[in-house]
Amino acid sequence: xxxxxxxxxxxxxxxxxxLAGCSGGGSDxxxxxxxxxxxxxxxxxxxESVDANKELVAEWNAAHxxxxxxxxxxxxxxxxxxxxxSFEGDExxxxxxxxxxxLADFAYGGYLADLRTLLPERLTEDIPEASWSTATxxxxxxxxxxxxxxxVLIANTxxxxxxxxxxxxxxRPWSWEEFRQVxxxxxxxxxxxxxxxxxEPVSVTLNLGLSAGGQLxxxxxxxxxxxxxxxxxxxxxxxxxxxxxxxxxxxxxxxGMGGSDTLPGFFGGKYAMVxxxxxYRQQVVEQAPEGFEWSVLPAPAGSDGTAQGVSxxxxxxxxxxxxxxxxxxxxxxxLDPPNMVRxxxxxWMLPTGTEALADPALHTEDKGWATGTALAxxxxxxxxxxxxxxxxxxxxxxxxxxxxxxxxxxxxxELRKRLVDDGNRVLARYxx
Amino acid sequence: MSMRTGRATRAGQxxxxxxxxxxxxxxxxxxxxxxxxxxxxxxxxxxxWIPQHPTLDNFRQAFDEQPLLQAAGNxxxxxxxxxxxxxxxxxxxxxxxxxxxxxxxxxxxxxVVVSQAFPFVLLIIPLFLILKNLHLINSLAGLIMVYVVWxxxxxxxxxxxxxxxxxxxxxxxxxxxxxxxxxxLVSVTAPLLAPGxxxxxxxxxxxxxxxxxxxxVLLKTPExxxxxxxxxxxxxxxxxxxxGPLAAAAFLATLPSLLLFAFIxxxxxxxxxxxxxxx
Numbered sequence: 001x002x003x004x005x006x007x008x009x010x011x012x013x014x015x016x017x018x019l020a021g022c023s024g025g026g027s028d029x030x031x032x033x034x035x036x037x038x039x040x041x042x043x044x045x046x047x048e049s050v051d052a053n054k055e056l057v058a059e060w061n062a063a064h065x066x067x068x069x070x071x072x073x074x075x076x077x078x079x080x081x082x083x084x085x086s087f088e089g090d091e092x093x094x095x096x097x098x099x100x101x102x103l104a105d106f107a108y109g110g111y112l113a114d115l116r117t118l119l120p121e122r123l124t125e126d127i128p129e130a131s132w133s134t135a136t137x138x139x140x141x142x143x144x145x146x147x148x149x150x151x152v153l154i155a156n157t158x159x160x161x162x163x164x165x166x167x168x169x170x171x172r173p174w175s176w177e178e179f180r181q182v183x184x185x186x187x188x189x190x191x192x193x194x195x196x197x198x199x200e201p202v203s204v205t206l207n208l209g210l211s212a213g214g215q216l217x218x219x220x221x222x223x224x225x226x227x228x229x230x231x232x233x234x235x236x237x238x239x240x241x242x243x244x245x246x247x248x249x250x251x252x253x254x255x256g257m258g259g260s261d262t263l264p265g266f267f268g269g270k271y272a273m274v275x276x277x278x279x280y281r282q283q284v285v286e287q288a289p290e291g292f293e294w295s296v297l298p299a300p301a302g303s304d305g306t307a308q309g310v311s312x313x314x315x316x317x318x319x320x321x322x323x324x325x326x327x328x329x330x331x332x333x334x335l336d337p338p339n340m341v342r343x344x345x346x347x348w349m350l351p352t353g354t355e356a357l358a359d360p361a362l363h364t365e366d367k368g369w370a371t372g373t374a375l376a377x378x379x380x381x382x383x384x385x386x387x388x389x390x391x392x393x394x395x396x397x398x399x400x401x402x403x404x405x406x407x408x409x410x411x412x413x414e415l416r417k418r419l420v421d422d423g424n425r426v427l428a429r430y431x432x
Numbered sequence: 433m434s435m436r437t438g439r440a441t442r443a444g445q446x447x448x449x450x451x452x453x454x455x456x457x458x459x460x461x462x463x464x465x466x467x468x469x470x471x472x473x474x475x476x477x478x479x480x481w482i483p484q485h486p487t488l489d490n491f492r493q494a495f496d497e498q499p500l501l502q503a504a505g506n507x508x509x510x511x512x513x514x515x516x517x518x519x520x521x522x523x524x525x526x527x528x529x530x531x532x533x534x535x536x537x538x539x540x541x542x543x544v545v546v547s548q549a550f551p552f553v554l555l556i557i558p559l560f561l562i563l564k565n566l567h568l569i570n571s572l573a574g575l576i577m578v579y580v581v582w583x584x585x586x587x588x589x590x591x592x593x594x595x596x597x598x599x600x601x602x603x604x605x606x607x608x609x610x611x612x613x614x615x616x617l618v619s620v621t622a623p624l625l626a627p628g629x630x631x632x633x634x635x636x637x638x639x640x641x642x643x644x645x646x647x648x649v650l651l652k653t654p655e656x657x658x659x660x661x662x663x664x665x666x667x668x669x670x671x672x673x674x675x676g677p678l679a680a681a682a683f684l685a686t687l688p689s690l691l692l693f694a695f696i697x698x699x700x701x702x703x704x705x706x707x708x709x710x711x
Contacts, residue, residue: 039652045668047497070653073498075664077671078648085649089560091569093652099669200670258671268477277670287475 036067036323038330041074041093043313044347046282052346060333067326069095087111087318094321095330100134100145101203101311101385107142108388113317114140118328123335123353131352134381135314143314146335147349149278150299150308150375151208152368153194157293159186159272170298170306170374176212176239179300183249186272195254195262195271196240201402202394204275206383207309209236212302216419217384224431225387227423229416235302237405238412245408255406263287275299278372282348285367296368298375306375309382312352350376389430397422460686466679467491474675490676491684494666499654500681503662507641508688510572510658514579515637518587519629521580526591527621531600541592544585552645560649570652578646583636590635594628595621630696638689659685 044053050073057071072093074082080102086092087106096112106112119141124132127145135143160167165182168174174182183193198204206216213232219225243250251271254262260283262274267288284294298306315334317327333339340356350372351357362373384390401418404410410418461481466474467490469483494500529537559578560569568574598621606616644660651657663685666678 043669045665046674047493050497072652073654073657073662073665075661075667076669077664077667081645082648085556085560086652088557089564089569091564091652260672260675263475264477264479267475270477279669280672283475283672286471289472289475 035065036326038067038069038095038321038323038327039072039093040069040095040330041072041097043074043076043079043097045076046347048282049343049346052342056334056339056342060330067323067330069330083111087320090320092318092320094318094323094327096316096318098143098314098316099311100143100314101382103135103143103314103316104137104386104388104390106316107137107140111319112142113319113321113324114142115144115317115328116141118317118324119144120328120332123332126335126337126353126355128352128354130380131312134310134312134385135316137386143316144331144335145312145314145352146340147344147347148310148312148352148376148379149349150310150372150379151204151275152278152299152371152375153273153297154266154276154280154284154368155273155295155297156266156269156271157295159191159269160295163272168297168300170371173298173301173306176235176300176302180239180243180247180249183243183273184247187247187249191269192251192254192271193249194243194273194275195251195257195265196244196275196406197257197259197262198240198255198403198406199258199261200399201255201406202398203309203311203382205237205240205402208275208299209233210307210309210380210383211300211304212236213304215383217387217390225427227393227420227427229420232303234412234416237402237415239300241406241408241412244406252407255403267292273297278350278368279348281367296371298371306378308375308379310379311382311385313347313349350379387427389427392430393423393426397426463679463683463686466675467683469676471676490680493674494677494681494684497677498662498665498681499657500659500662500684502655503657503659504684504688506572506656507658507660507685510576510579510647511637511640513572513576514583514640515633517576517580518583518636519633522584522587522591522632523625523629526588526595527617529588530592530595541589544589547585556645556649559646563650569650570656572651572656575647575650575658576640578650579636579640579643582643582646583639587632587636590632591625591628594625594632597628598624634692634696637692641689 040057042050042053044050054071057069061068074097079098083092083096083098083106087109092111098106103112123144131145131148132141134145135141163182163186165185166174166178186193196204206214209216209232212235214230214235216227216229216233217225218228240250244252244255251265254265254271259274259276259280262271262276263280263283265271266274278296281296288294299308315331317324317331321327334343335353337351337353337355337359340351340353341359341361344351344356344362350362356362357373357376361369363370384394387393398419401410401415401422405412405415465481465483468486468488470485470487470489473479473483473485525540529540563569563571563574563578566574568577602620602624603616606620607613611619642660643658644664647658647661648664651661659681663678663681666674666681668674
């Protein structure tokens with residue numbers, strides 16, 4: 001009995017020590033005296049991108065002994081939930097890396113600092129107004145947009161050249177109708193002209209729809225948004241639909257795929273072209289077989305040329321951060337033009353900054369950089385990113401409706417009815 | 433049943449079992465295959481089971497990019513602690529619930545069942561705020577507490593079943609032979625209960641080892657993060673993934689569970705047989 005009691009007491013002591021030993025306390029990493037400590041949560045994930053971010057943090061820390069920045073690795077996969085709980089628990093990082101289309105709820109919720117009075121003039125002027133508007137909510141600026149990527153066509157050069165079709169350039173892109181014709185010509189035995197990876201069909205449809213004047217979301221003078229499906233809105237969906245179900249020039253199986261899923265088929269010659277985000281070039285470089293020739297073409301253009309919607313990556317400051325000024329100074333350092341170029345190259349994306357975008361390293365023909373930078377001027381805020389209720393509309397209404405339309409299960413009238421009628425009902429709940 | 437029918441049934445059973453094993457093993461074997469493939473083979477339209485040019489680059493890259501060993505250490509500490517504490521708490525509770533049936537015991541069982549119905553997202557904000565007040569955010573101790581509380585109801589349920597399977601007559605016989613309450617528990621009940629305790633600890637271990645959401649929300653600094661959280665760092669925007677390093681890291685993350693199962697499974701079986709003979 002005594003032995004057992006002793007054993008139990010020992011176990012309890014060991015457990016207490018274990019718990020005490022692995023407790024990290026609740027410190028937020030900020031000292032009352034001494035250097036300011038900032039936490040920078042980065043979503044960089046590709047090797048080059050993580051390296052670039054860590055190097056820049058190290059350079060900042062070496063040059064600023066009184067403001068030390070800690071690099072914290074975040075994840076695109078879970079950033080929204082993770083930030084939401086961090087904000088609720090007053091444990092948010094000081095500097096937050098995210099995408100502009102994820103900021104609206106946090107900005108309206110009062111979790112992010114309005115940066116208007118904090119941003120240096122250099123940075124404000126360097127980034128175009130169109131980019132700033134992606135992070136502007138209710139008149140306040142809640143993030144600094146710094147990287148963006150257009151949708152481009154990644155093409156199998158050999159197939160393209162052999163077909164004799166006109167090769168589009170950023171100055172003379174294909175029209176949507178010409179694109180449809182080209183994909184028919186590129187389609188042959190065991191090969192589709194294009195594979196649309198439309199696992200998430202909404203943002204692709206809306207963003208590319210801007211080229212044809214499609215807007216779908218219309219904000220009235222009272223600030224309220226309503227949905228309308230005009231002629232311009234139908235150009236992109238109809239093209240995709242017809243390629244899949246009428247011409248059979250687009251692979252039906254790709255409709256349920258993500259971007260990466262289409263690459264094996266693309267490398268294997270099953271698809272002549274794949275519309276992908278600009279950053280996917282990195283995966284193409286890594287995974288393409290030896291000798292595989294590929295090129296980057298601009299996405300087709302409509303009545304509004306090569307206009308496209310984008311949701312740039314952003315850097316924000318938490319409203320609860322006691323060191324907002326220092327946090328913005330760090331952001332300014334990180335987005336200094338040469339540094340912005342390093343970040344852009346690391347992520348295989350385009351910088352928003354005018355000066356960084358002019359860097360010769362981003363204008364080489366190699367790996368399609370020049371095509372991307374030529375498109376940068378025409379990038380616009382994604383049509384719906386500041387619309388409250390958009391996530392619900394996207395998940396409950398638009399995604400299933402577009403999936404059914406693209407697969408041929410419903411027609412254009414039914415698509416229009418669902419997107420607009422059901423959609424306006426959803427939006428109305430958010431705009432009472 | 434004729435001999436021919438018996439053989440056919442047996443063959444069908446083996447076929448079904450083989451199919452089930454293949455079904456279970458496929459993801460893991462494919463994971464191993466992917467972990468050793470170079471990037472160019474990952475992009476092949478005709479993937480092969482055996483990598484044509486096997487490489488360790490994915491493992492190197494995974495270790496270079498993310499603090500996998502540190503994360504594995506954190507996961508191990510959290511999972512082992514959760515398993516041990518869970519069993520220490522659940523075993524006496526389960527004994528009482530199994531042996532002393534009454535309204536309280538029934539209510540406790542009801543609570544166990546109901547508690548399994550609460551989704552993570554419902555609990556996370558209040559839990560976060562409570563742990564924050566206790567200064568246990570960004571602390572493995574806080575995470576271990578959450579894991580223990582999360583695993584406890586099911587662990588209790590499991591152990592109650594194991595305790596009930598130990599015949600009460602054995603304890604009565606020991607009592608008749610002059611053994612005290614404690615001696616009976618230690619010498620008679622505990623050895624028969626050992627497989628159940630091990631299985632319960634294993635359940636709590638695996639639950640904690642695989643858990644992602646609580647760890648994501650509660651741990652803030654990279655030094656504290658557990659393996660499931662670190663694995664997500666190989667996934668980029670719009671689901672793009674650094675597939676090779678992700679597979680390499682995921683393969684390493686599955687090893688401890690597999691080894692533990694391989695090691696303990698024999699003991700659980702052995703313990704069950706021992707119990708059967710005694711009863």
